[in-house]
Amino acid sequence: MQDLRTIGQKAKAAARQMRLADAQAKNEALEEMAQAIEAKAAQIIEANQEDLAKGQEAGLTEALLERLTLTPDRIQGMANGLRQMASLPDPLLVTDKEWINRDGLRISRRRVPLGVIGIIYESRxxxxxxxxxxxxxxxxxxILRGGKEALTSNQTIVAILQDALAETQLPRExxxxxxxxxxxxxxxxxQMNDYVDCLIPRGSAGLIQAVLKQATxxxxxTGEGNCHLYIHEAADFDKALKILINGKTQRPSVCNALENLIIDEQVASDYLPKFVDALAAHNVEVVGDHKACSIDRRIALAQEEDFAQEFLDLKLAVKITSSYxxxxxxxxxYSTGHSDAIITENYxxxxxxxxxxxxxxxxxNASTRFTDGEVxxxxxxxxxxxxKLHARGPMGLEALTSYKYTIQGDGQIRS
Structure with missing residues (x-):
C-alpha cells in the first residue's frame, strides 16, 4: 500500500519550491510537459485502450466509456491546453490592492498559491x-487521485509529466x-490536514457528496450539472433548435450538457414536435410532463425525479410552462446551479x-456547452x-490562489 505520509511530505516540500518559482521557470516546465505528452501519445493511447477494455468487461455505460476514451485529437488538446496555460499571465504577479493607512503603514494584498491541492476525480x-x-x-x-477505471491511463500520464519536470528547474514531486x-x-x-491545504472533487454527485461528508x-x-434550456415565447426557432441539439447531443456525458428543456406553451405546439424529430435523429429519449405528452405522443411521461436528474446520457426531460x-x-x-440558458429575442x-x-x-441565445475553462x-x-465561497463557475488559475497581506512600516507601534 502506498505511504500517504511520504506522498504528503514530498508534496509539501515541492509546494515550498513552487511558491518561489518564477514565471519563466513555470512556463518552460509547461512547454516541456506539452512536448512530452505529444511525444508519448502512442504510449498514452495504449494505456487508455487497456483501461477501456477493462471498463467494457466491467460493464461501464457508454457514457462513462466515452468520458474515459482518449483519442489522438484529445491528447493533442491536452498538450495545447498546457501551452495555453503557459501563455497566460502569472496569477502570482498580482497585487490586488495597496494603500497607506492612518499610521503610515503600506498595506498590500498579494496573490499567493494555495499550497498542496488534492484532486479527486473520476473517468476522464x-x-x-x-x-x-x-x-x-x-x-x-x-496530489491526484483518479478513478480506478482510468488507473493505467493516469499512471502513464503522470509518469510522463514527472519525467518532463525532471528536465526542468521545478520538482518532479x-x-x-x-x-x-x-x-x-x-x-x-x-483527512491529511497536515499536508493538504485544499481538496477539489470532480465527478459524479455521489463522489462529491462522499468527499464533503468524509473530508476534514x-x-x-464542484457540482453536478442539471442544465436547463428555456425556449421563451419570443425565441427564434432556428437558434433554439441548433442550441438544443448542440447542448444535448454534442457530448452528452459531460456536466455542461443539457438535461432539461422548458418551452412556453404559446410556442410549444409548433416547436416541440420539430424538436422531437431532431432529437430522435440523435437517438435521444424524451420524457415530459402531461402537456408535453399531449403535444407529441413520442414523449413518455416523466417521473418527478427526471426533472432533477443529471442523465449524462441521451435522455431529456421536457416541461411546458404558461409564463416566464x-x-x-x-x-x-431543479437546477443544480451549474449552467442554464434562455432563447429569446426579447431584450x-x-x-x-x-x-x-x-x-x-x-x-x-448560446449553448451551455460553452461552460468550460479553456473556452x-x-x-x-x-x-x-x-x-459561492472562494470560487464559482469554471475554475482557472485565479481560483487556485489565495492572498496574503504584506505590511511595511518604519518603526510604527500601536498606541
Whole structure:
C-alpha cells in the first residue's frame, strides 16, 4: 500500500519550491510537459485502450466509456491546453490592492498559491493533465487521485509529466498520483490536514457528496450539472433548435450538457414536435410532463425525479410552462446551479433572466456547452464550482490562489 505520509511530505516540500518559482521557470516546465505528452501519445493511447477494455468487461455505460476514451485529437488538446496555460499571465504577479493607512503603514494584498491541492476525480484522464498544469502554473503542488477505471491511463500520464519536470528547474514531486484505488486510502487522503491545504472533487454527485461528508481538509465543491434550456415565447426557432441539439447531443456525458428543456406553451405546439424529430435523429429519449405528452405522443411521461436528474446520457426531460415566471420557478426548483440558458429575442426578458437565475453560468441565445475553462480563456479548468465561497463557475488559475497581506512600516507601534 502506498505511504500517504511520504506522498504528503514530498508534496509539501515541492509546494515550498513552487511558491518561489518564477514565471519563466513555470512556463518552460509547461512547454516541456506539452512536448512530452505529444511525444508519448502512442504510449498514452495504449494505456487508455487497456483501461477501456477493462471498463467494457466491467460493464461501464457508454457514457462513462466515452468520458474515459482518449483519442489522438484529445491528447493533442491536452498538450495545447498546457501551452495555453503557459501563455497566460502569472496569477502570482498580482497585487490586488495597496494603500497607506492612518499610521503610515503600506498595506498590500498579494496573490499567493494555495499550497498542496488534492484532486479527486473520476473517468476522464484528460483531467490529469489539466489539473497538473493549472496547479503548477498557479505555484502549487498537487496530489491526484483518479478513478480506478482510468488507473493505467493516469499512471502513464503522470509518469510522463514527472519525467518532463525532471528536465526542468521545478520538482518532479510537484505532481503526484495515488495509484492505490482503495476507498480506505481515499478516506485517509481526505483527512491529511497536515499536508493538504485544499481538496477539489470532480465527478459524479455521489463522489462529491462522499468527499464533503468524509473530508476534514477544506473542500471546494464542484457540482453536478442539471442544465436547463428555456425556449421563451419570443425565441427564434432556428437558434433554439441548433442550441438544443448542440447542448444535448454534442457530448452528452459531460456536466455542461443539457438535461432539461422548458418551452412556453404559446410556442410549444409548433416547436416541440420539430424538436422531437431532431432529437430522435440523435437517438435521444424524451420524457415530459402531461402537456408535453399531449403535444407529441413520442414523449413518455416523466417521473418527478427526471426533472432533477443529471442523465449524462441521451435522455431529456421536457416541461411546458404558461409564463416566464413559471419557467424561472421550475429552474429554481431543479437546477443544480451549474449552467442554464434562455432563447429569446426579447431584450428585457433576456436581461431579467440573467438577473433572476442564480447559477454559476447564465446564457442568452448560446449553448451551455460553452461552460468550460479553456473556452472561457482560462487554459483549462480544475473543475466547475457551483458553490459561492472562494470560487464559482469554471475554475482557472485565479481560483487556485489565495492572498496574503504584506505590511511595511518604519518603526510604527500601536498606541
Amino acid at each position: 484522464p484528460n483531467v490529469t493533465v489539466d489539473a497538473a498544469g493549472l496547479t503548477l502554473k498557479a505555484g502549487n503542488s498537487t 510537484a505532481v503526484q498520483l495515488i495509484t492505490n484505488p482503495s476507498r480506505k486510502l481515499a478516506s485517509q487522503f481526505m 481538509v477544506p473542500v471546494i465543491e 415566471a413559471e419557467a424561472v420557478e421550475h429552474i429554481e426548483a 428585457q426578458v433576456a436581461q431579467d433572466f440573467m438577473n433572476d437565475i442564480d447559477s454559476a453560468a447564465v446564457y442568452v 472561457f480563456g482560462f487554459g483549462g479548468e480544475i473543475g466547475i464550482s457551483t458553490q
